[in-house]
Amino acid sequence: MTLFLIVTLNGLTLAALYFLAASGFSLIFGLMRTVNMAHGALLLLGGYVGYSIVDVTGSWGLGVLGGGLAAALAGALVQAGVLGWMQGDELRQTLASIAISIIMADLMLWYWGGLTYQVALPEALAGGQRLPILGVGYANIRLALMAFALATGLALWFLIQRTRFGAVIRAGVDDQDMLRALGYPIGRIFVLVFALGGMLAGMAGVVAASALSIAPGTDLQFLLSSLVVVIVGGMGSIGGAALGALLVGLAEQYGLAYAPTYGVVFTFAIMVLVLAVRPQGLLGKAEQ
Amino acid sequence: MPISQTHTNANALEVRGIGKRFGGFWAVQDINLTVQPGERRAILGPNGAGKTSLFNVLTGDTPATAGTISLFGTNVTREPINKRIQRGVRRTYQHAHLFNGLTVRETLFLAVAGVRGGWRQVLPLRHNDARLTEAERLAEVAGVTDVLEREVSELSHGQRRQLEIGIALAEDPKILLLDEPAAGLSPAERPKLSALLMALPKDVTVVLIEHDMEIALQTSESVSVLYNGRLLAEGSPKDIMQNEEVHRVYIGGAHGH
Numbered sequence: 164m165t166l167f168l169i170v171t172l173n174g175l176t177l178a179a180l181y182f183l184a185a186s187g188f189s190l191i192f193g194l195m196r197t198v199n200m201a202h203g204a205l206l207l208l209g210g211y212v213g214y215s216i217v218d219v220t221g222s223w224g225l226g227v228l229g230g231g232l233a234a235a236l237a238g239a240l241v242q243a244g245v246l247g248w249m250q251g252d253e254l255r256q257t258l259a260s261i262a263i264s265i266i267m268a269d270l271m272l273w274y275w276g277g278l279t280y281q282v283a284l285p286e287a288l289a290g291g292q293r294l295p296i297l298g299v300g301y302a303n304i305r306l307a308l309m310a311f312a313l314a315t316g317l318a319l320w321f322l323i324q325r326t327r328f329g330a331v332i333r334a335g336v337d338d339q340d341m342l343r344a345l346g347y348p349i350g351r352i353f354v355l356v357f358a359l360g361g362m363l364a365g366m367a368g369v370v371a372a373s374a375l376s377i378a379p380g381t382d383l384q385f386l387l388s389s390l391v392v393v394i395v396g397g398m399g400s401i402g403g404a405a406l407g408a409l410l411v412g413l414a415e416q417y418g419l420a421y422a423p424t425y426g427v428v429f430t431f432a433i434m435v436l437v438l439a440v441r442p443q444g445l446l447g448k449a450e451q
Numbered sequence: 452m453p454i455s456q457t458h459t460n461a462n463a464l465e466v467r468g469i470g471k472r473f474g475g476f477w478a479v480q481d482i483n484l485t486v487q488p489g490e491r492r493a494i495l496g497p498n499g500a501g502k503t504s505l506f507n508v509l510t511g512d513t514p515a516t517a518g519t520i521s522l523f524g525t526n527v528t529r530e531p532i533n534k535r536i537q538r539g540v541r542r543t544y545q546h547a548h549l550f551n552g553l554t555v556r557e558t559l560f561l562a563v564a565g566v567r568g569g570w571r572q573v574l575p576l577r578h579n580d581a582r583l584t585e586a587e588r589l590a591e592v593a594g595v596t597d598v599l600e601r602e603v604s605e606l607s608h609g610q611r612r613q614l615e616i617g618i619a620l621a622e623d624p625k626i627l628l629l630d631e632p633a634a635g636l637s638p639a640e641r642p643k644l645s646a647l648l649m650a651l652p653k654d655v656t657v658v659l660i661e662h663d664m665e666i667a668l669q670t671s672e673s674v675s676v677l678y679n680g681r682l683l684a685e686g687s688p689k690d691i692m693q694n695e696e697v698h699r700v701y702i703g704g705a706h707g708h
Contacts (some may be wrong), residue, residue, distance in 0.1 A: 327564065327572045330557045334550040341548035344512070345565035345618070346536035355571075 168299045170420040171413070176305045176374065178412025179312030183367035184385045185392040185404045186319060187360030193336045193399020194356050196253050200260040201241055202364055203386030204267035209234035209365025210372040210381065211271055214280045223285040223373070230369035231362045237267075238361020243354045250353070264382065272379050279378040282369060308374045315363070319401050332356060336399055391430060395437045397447020406445055461524030463488040463626050463656040464509070469518035471504050478504035479680045482518070486626075491657045493667040495691070496677035497700065502660045503545055505677070506628050509658075510542045511535045522626065536566060539625030543615040543632055545660070551604040555595055555614060558603055559586035562621035585621070593617030594647065609640035616647060626656040633663045645669055668692075676700075 188202045213230030217223055241263055249255045284304055291302045323329040335342045335352060343349045371377060371385070388411065393399075396407025411430055418426035437445060466484040470477055479501035486492050496502050507513045509520060511532035519528045522538050530538075550558055556576075563582045564570040576583070590596045593613045598606060606614065612632055619627055633644050641663070648670045651657060661667040667674070667688075674691040676684045678700045684691060691697055 322573060325575050327560070327570050327574055327576055329573075330553060330561055330576060331570050333552050334558075334561055337550040337552050338548050340512075341544075341550065342561075343532060344510070344536075344542065344544075344548070345562055346533040347561075347565050347570065348533060 165299055166420065168297050169301070170416050172299070172301055172305070174413035174416035175309055175409075176412075177416060178408045179309045180367060180371050180374070181385075181388050181392050181412050182312050182405050182408035183315060183370060184364060185389040185396075185408055186316070186401055187363030187367075188389040189393045189396070189399055189401065189404045190319075190332075190363070191357060191360040192393065194332060194339075195250070195353055197246060198253065198257045198260070199241075199246075199357075199360070200257055200386065201264040201267060202360070202389055203382035203384070204264040204271075205234040205238055205241075205361045206364040206368040206371070206385050207271060207377060207379075207382040208237055208267060208368065209361075210282075210368030210377040211275045211280070212365070213369030214275075214282050214372055214377070217282050217369075221283075223282070223288065226282060227366050227369045231366035234365025234368065235358040235362035238364070239354050239358040241361075242357035246357075247350060247353060250350075264386070268379065268382055277379055279376050280372055281376040282373040284373060288373070302374075304374050308370055311370060315366075316401065316405055319363075323401065328355075391434055394434055394444060397444025399448075400444070400446045403444055403446035462486060462521070463490065463523060464658065465521040465524075466509070467519045467521075469505070469508055469520065470516050471501075471508050471513065472516040477516075477680055479508070479677070482677075482682055484675060484682075486656055486658060488523075488625075488656055489654050490673060491671045492659065493671035493674045493688075494658060494660045494677060495664075495667060495674055495697075496683075499679075500677040501680040502677055503630055504680075506542060506630055506658075506660065509628060510540055512542075539623065540628065541619035541621070541624040541626070542628040543612075543619050543630055545630040545634060547608075547611045547615055549603045549611055549614065552602065554600055554602055555590060555606070556583070556586060556599045558614065559589045559617055559621070562586070562589070562618040566622035589617045589620055592620055592647075592650075594643070607640075609636055609643065612636060612640075612644060613647060616644075620651075624655055626658065627651070629657065629659045629661075631660050631662060633661060633666050641666065 184206055188199060191197055191199050209230035212233040213226040216229040217226035245259055245263060246256045249259065288304045288307050291300050293300045323332055331342070331347065331352060335349065339349060368377065371381070392404060392407035392411050395410055396403030396405070410433055414429040414433055415426065418429040462485050464484065464486040466482055469482040470480045472478070482505060494502050494505070508515045511530060515528055519526055521527065522535070522540065525538070527535055527538065560576065560583055561570065563585045567582055569582065587599070590599055593616050595610055595614050595617060598610060603611070603614065616632060632648065633641055636644060645666050659667065659671060671688060674686060674688055675682060676691060676697050683700065684694050684697050686694070
């Protein structure tokens with residue numbers, strides 16, 4: 164029983180991380196139809212910058228914020244400087260973003276080296292506690308991570324469903340041409356949303372570096388997980404990203420614990436099943 | 452005759468030698484049009500005559516290959532779509548372009564905010580806001596007040612067409628380009644739309660593509676006929692009805708649609 168609870172909690176932790184990484188990826192795809200293959204690199208950049216900030220200032224909150232902002236800036240630059248020039252040509256954008264991802268990974272390897280980093284935790288998040296009712300001990304940082312993902316999800320939902328800028332984003336997801344015809348500078352909106360997606364990725368990077376660790380390769384790991392999550396959950400839907408992350412995170416952990424030989428298979432079995440039965444993803448809208 | 456009326460103001464729309472080429476094909480060629488402020492002009496022509504291509508060039512959706520476009524005396528040929536919107540150009544599309552996931556209220560709010568600005572605000576929509584008041588006024592003009600909270604995807608075809616006109620009326624339009632606003636409407640829905648078109652403010656210039664002759668003649672005071680991308684005839688509805696060439700290419704062949 165204790166094993167099951169711990170595995171479930173581990174699955175939820177992983178799901179929270181996957182959701183943070185995939186929500187920005189999904190947001191960008193939903194609005195611009197851009198498959199941003201540099202999303203993992205943005206996440207790793209956020210993680211490294213966050214680590215360096217915490218290393219210097221000792222403030223974990225500042226590290227999360229700084230990592231998020233650095234990745235937001237990098238994301239805005241990627242869209243404004245490169246991908247924006249090929250808007251509407253999705254295949255070229257995808258290839259260009261792969262190039263950007265490789266360049267960023269090499270630059271980060273040059274600056275931060277090949278070491279594995281773990282962000283130092285503030286005292287409140289270090290250690291663990293015995294959970295009431297469940298009766299198992301669990302790391303504080305992992306619990307905080309779940310709360311952080313939940314809060315981020317709710318904030319994103321509020322931004323998109325309830326605010327004026329959110330209405331613009333939803334309108335753009337529905338019909339980009341019409342939004343342009345209403346007088347909206349669609350190019351600038353794309354840059355803003357890319358920055359928002361980068362921000363989410365960067366913060367996820369710092370949180371991942373705190374709860375787990377980051378090293379060269381983390382970028383590809385989270386890019387792959389984001390792809391799987393949005394394929395399962397549905398491209399462009401925040402709810403879909405949450406559901407997809409939950410399924411993939413839990414499947415991965417249950418697989419590792421109960422059928423270690425076939426652990427990896429479960430994730431992709433889910434993906435194959437979804438693609439076969441509901442190719443637009445569980446909560447995705449079918450293309451018209 | 453509205454066309455020969457003399458106005459001291461500049462023309463609402465002046466098109467000189469406009470052409471649009473796609474590869475080796477001229478969708479429209481050598482079009483000249485003069486539309487006075489407040490005029491109601493219908494553009495007729497069989498399918499493939501170039502009516503929508505002409506609209507796309509007028510609004511800035513696609514750049515012109517040749518010629519010049521002036522709005523109220525200003526040359527706007529090279530201006531992007533959002534600049535022309537600031538000058539008061541609004542359009543609707545032949546196939547309704549609407550945001551299916553938004554409510555009618557949100558849609559009209561975006562139409563107002565697109566011109567007036569303020570859409571960057573990360574604030575809740577339900578807030579004392581002059582733009583929302585304006586959105587509600589537009590809903591009333593377009594006759595969609597009773598479905599204000601409804602999602603656009605749930606509207607009937609007629610309501611969608613009315614909403615489109617509501618969007619086009621946001622923030623004092625000066626010239627409305629309506630691309631077959633009655634297309635796909637049931638006979639029962641047509642009179643409602645016709646009445647809505649007739650009730651448009653008199654100072655708004657309206658250019659209308661319409662297949663439905665009845666609506667076109669009812670709502671317009673002058674008619675331009677396009678055929679194979681070129682201007683075939685121009686005149687009052689009566690003149691056009693009696694023009695033999697027009698009869699041959701359009702009215703005679705239009706019954707197939």
